[in-house]
Amino acid sequence: MAKNRLFINAVQEAKRLMSQAVAIGDVCLDATCGNGHDTLFLANLVGAQGKVFAFDVQQMALDSTQKRLQLANVAERVSLINDGHQQMAEYVHEKIAGAMFNLGYLPGGNKGLVTKPNTTVAALDILTELMLPYGLITLVLYTGHPGGEEEAKKVTAWADALPQDGWDVISFSFPNRENNSPILLAIQKRGEQC
Ligand SMILES: C[S@@+](CC[C@H](N)C(=O)[O-])C[C@H]1O[C@@H](n2cnc3c(N)ncnc32)[C@H](O)[C@@H]1O
Structure with a gap:
């Protein structure tokens, strides 16, 4: 067996977990499509029979995502929505099998x-309310920009309050990294048998 580095960053960890929770034909959601990296990842996981809803409040982000999806020939399985995820x-x-939130600002866009x-x-x-049993929500939390720390705290407090008989919650941080390394929060809905 080839051995590899296990802990690259929060986004890679989110993808590693998501690939275990989502199958061909599932419906997924990218809550913050930005430049479309996570949308493309989800579109590949669900395959041609599946569907991805991708939200962003910036047309620039949706255009960038659309270009990426077209290049990969998967645009028809994604609904791009110019509205807030709320x-x-x-x-x-x-019903949703996997949902990704990559919070903060659009890289290369308006940091405000x-x-x-x-x-x-x-x-x-x-x-x-929309998640399937065993469905997974991942959130990548950034604390380095104004408002980021407050958002991370509020989202973490929200997840901490989820009932433990319905949801499993984990967080991954990278404590020895400099410059406010992003944190992963992952939340899985329990199945009926659990
Ligand atoms: C860190 S970026 C996302 C990166 C993206 N997932 C990727 O793979 O490139 C965060 C995005 O969230 C978007 N955003 C901000 N508020 C939002 C809201 N209420 N609903 C949906 N998207 C929002 C921003 O416009 C920005 O594009």
């Missing part, structure tokens, strides 16, 4: 336009 109940009526604690938690409240 409005997801208006658009998503299917960031996800906000209240809307992130509002989206999470709606999402908990």
